[in-house]
Every structure is written in structure tokens, then in C-alpha cells.
Amino acid sequence: MLRVGINGYGTIGKRVADAVQAQPDMELVGVAKTRPNFEAERAVANDYPLYAAIEDRADQFDDAGIEIAGMVEELVEESDVIVDACPSGIGEQNSEMYDEYDTPALYQGGESADFVDASFNARANYSDSIDADHVRVVSCNTTGLSRLTAPLREEYGIEKVRATLVRRGGDPAQTGRGPINDIVPDPVTLPSHHGPDVKTIFPDLDIDTLGLKVPATLMHMHSLNVTLETEAEAEDVRDLLEDESRLFVLPDHYDIDGAGKLKEYAQDVGRPRGDIWENCIWGESITTEGKDLYLFQAIHQESDVIPENIDAIRAVTNSADAEESIETTNDSLGMGL
Numbered sequence: 001m002l003r004v005g006i007n008g009y010g011t012i013g014k015r016v017a018d019a020v021q022a023q024p025d026m027e028l029v030g031v032a033k034t035r036p037n038f039e040a041e042r043a044v045a046n047d048y049p050l051y052a053a054i055e056d057r058a059d060q061f062d063d064a065g066i067e068i069a070g071m072v073e074e075l076v077e078e079s080d081v082i083v084d085a086c087p088s089g090i091g092e093q094n095s096e097m098y099d100e101y102d103t104p105a106l107y108q109g110g111e112s113a114d115f116v117d118a119s120f121n122a123r124a125n126y127s128d129s130i131d132a133d134h135v136r137v138v139s140c141n142t143t144g145l146s147r148l149t150a151p152l153r154e155e156y157g158i159e160k161v162r163a164t165l166v167r168r169g170g171d172p173a174q175t176g177r178g179p180i181n182d183i184v185p186d187p188v189t190l191p192s193h194h195g196p197d198v199k200t201i202f203p204d205l206d207i208d209t210l211g212l213k214v215p216a217t218l219m220h221m222h223s224l225n226v227t228l229e230t231e232a233e234a235e236d237v238r239d240l241l242e243d244e245s246r247l248f249v250l251p252d253h254y255d256i257d258g259a260g261k262l263k264e265y266a267q268d269v270g271r272p273r274g275d276i277w278e279n280c281i282w283g284e285s286i287t288t289e290g291k292d293l294y295l296f297q298a299i300h301q302e303s304d305v306i307p308e309n310i311d312a313i314r315a316v317t318n319s320a321d322a323e324e325s326i327e328t329t330n331d332s333l334g335m336g337l
């Protein structure tokens with residue numbers, strides 16, 4: 001069994017913890033938190049051993065009547081792999097601690113690509129992270145773009161990707177984020193950072209991205225134009241994408257017209273927290289004009305990186321190849337809508 005610790009138990013950390021628990025080959029050593037909030041209370045209710053992330057604040061757990069299993073250093077020492085899901089920039093600071101205990105670590109998309117050995121997407125470049133010590137699971141948007149790019153490149157070749165990313169202003173719980181009532185080019189200069197980030201997965205891909213932020217919390221929406229190297233029929237592209245386990249091509253008759261109904265659907269099928277691990281591509285939007293492909297896809301920012309974190313755990317421990325890992329992760333989570 002792979003012993004996994006989670007440092008940073010917020011939006012991403014708590015989802016990774018639940019996903020680790022669901023794996024047949026993994027055991028959750030525990031989760032580290034800075035303070036005894038509602039998420040700490042839930043961790044305890046789930047029987048997840050809780051470790052204090054900051055020594056000076058460890059007493060706060062005691063004061064709140066929450067028993068801790070120890071300090072984060074003990075969690076790191078006891079784990080075969082640490083998943084760092086702290087806010088952007090903190091992971092890099094934590095990397096020295098992981099080195100000290102010789103524990104390989106995964107970081108999230110908010111971290112810089114510069115200090116890690118590899119950036120990770122299971123479908124596109126799993127093997128680059130085998131036996132690596134520091135791996136960054138790329139952001140929700142980069143994950144969504146990489147999953148789509150991989151099969152298109154393999155089947156048709158890609159001349160250029162142009163993507164406009166309409167990004168949610170914040171997650172549902174991020175009450176301090178915005179905009180409240182605006183549509184903000186973000187950044188106003190081109191390209192946005194997403195294109196260069198996708199190149200950490202496909203170094204030679206020609207990709208330009210534009211970003212906007214809107215007052216929404218449910219999902220991101222991508223509008224894509226991919227110029228392929230060869231002409232393609234829309235039905236063939238649709239078949240290709242439907243064959244991908246982490247792409248959900250929305251059937252036309254579902255009558256899902258946006259992120260609101262998508263989230264409703266995820267709740268109706270009983271997804272934990274209403275999560276959608278798959279890219280959601282509108283089948284009707286898949287259009288080709290010669291070599292140009294167009295489509296819309298929605299990305300659930302809080303959850304599409306969760307299966308990727310699970311696969312990255314197997315990559316850094318060299319415990320399965322990409323195909324085996326993706327299959328195990330998909331089966332255990334219940335991937336496929």
C-alpha cells in the first residue's frame with residue numbers, strides 16, 4: 001500500500017484525501033491543517049488523522065477540542081508521498097521540508113513550474129514523472145487543455161491552438177473574490193499565462209490563450225479553435241473525443257445549456273460535492289471547417305485535477321504505468337458521466 005499524506009486541506013486537499021481513500025493501493029496517513037475550522041472538524045469526522053501544519057498554532061486545535069495526531073513533519077516522515085495542496089507559493093516553501101525527510105512531493109497548479117522536476121498530466125506525459133521527487137500537477141485549465149490536446153495531436157497533428165478562457169471569478173466558498181458585476185480581460189495583454197503553462201506539458205505546441213474573468217463560481221468555460229495538420233470531419237473528431245475516458249461529450253438530447261445545468265446533473269448522478277472530474281465538451285459545438293476545429297468545453301475547477309493527483313502518486317512511486325493507473329483511478333472514483 002502506498003502511504004499518502006496531504007499537506008493543506010482546503011478545496012483541493014480534501015478532495016484528494018477522499019480520492020486516496022477510494023484507491024485499492026493507497027492508504028491515507030493523514031492531513032495537515034493550519035487551524036481548526038469546519039474542514040478540520042470534517043477530517044476528524046472522517047477518521048482522517050489530523051496533523052498541525054504550524055507549530056505555533058497547534059494549541060488552537062486543543063482549545064477547539066480537536067485531537068491532533070502530531071506535527072506536519074511527522075506526517076511527511078511517515079508518508080511515501082506527500083500531496084501539497086497549500087495556497088500558491090507555499091508549496092515551494094514546503095519543498096525543503098519534503099527533501100529533509102526524503103519524501104517525494106506533488107504540488108498544485110498555483111506553484112511555479114521552475115522548481116519542480118516535471119509538470120504532470122496523466123494522459124499526456126505520465127512517464128516524465130516516474131521516480132521524480134518534485135512534480136507539479138498542472139492547473140485546472142491546463143489539465144483541461146492538455147486532455148483535449150493529447151488525442152487531437154496523436155490523431156491529426158496540431159498546427160496551432162487558440163483558446164479563450166472565460167474563467168470563474170472564484171470558487172463558491174471564496175467570498176472575497178470577484179468581479180461582482182463585470183467582465184474583466186485578465187490579463188488584458190496577450191497571451192495569458194495558460195498557453196505557456198500548457199507548454200510545460202507539450203513543449204513544442206503552438207498555443208495562444210486569452211483569459212477573462214466573469215462573476216461566476218461554478219466552472220470555467222473554454223472556447224477553442226484548433227488548427228489541425230490534416231482536415232477532419234466533425235463526426236470523426238466527436239468519436240475520437242468520446243473514446244477518451246476523461247472527456248465527457250455532452251449528448252445533444254441532454255439539453256444542458258451551461259455550467260448551471262451541468263452542475264445540477266453532477267449532483268443528480270450523485271457525484272461527491274457535485275464534482276465533475278471530466279472535461280465537459282458540448283457535442284453540438286464540435287465543428288470543423290477544413291483543418292479548423294471549434295468547440296466549447298466547461299471545466300470544473302475544483303475537481304478536474306483530483307484524478308490527476310492520484311495518477312501522479314503512482315507515477316512518482318513508479319507503482320503503475322499510465323494505462324494501469326488511469327484505469328484504477330477511473331474505476332475507483334466512478335469516472336464517466
Ligand code: NAD
Nearest residue numbers: 008009010011012053085086087088108109110140301302
Ligand atoms: P484553498 O485555500 O482552498 O486550500 C488551501 C489550504 O491550505 C487551506 O485550508 C489553508 O488554510 C491551508 N494552508 C495555508 N498555509 C498552509 C501551510 N503552511 N501548511 C499547510 N496548510 C496550509 O486552496 P485550493 O483552492 O485548494 O488551492 C490549492 C492549490 O491548488 C493552489 O496551488 C491552487 O492554485 C491549486 N488549484 C486550485 C484550484 C481551484 O479552483 N480551487 C484548481 C486547481 C488547482
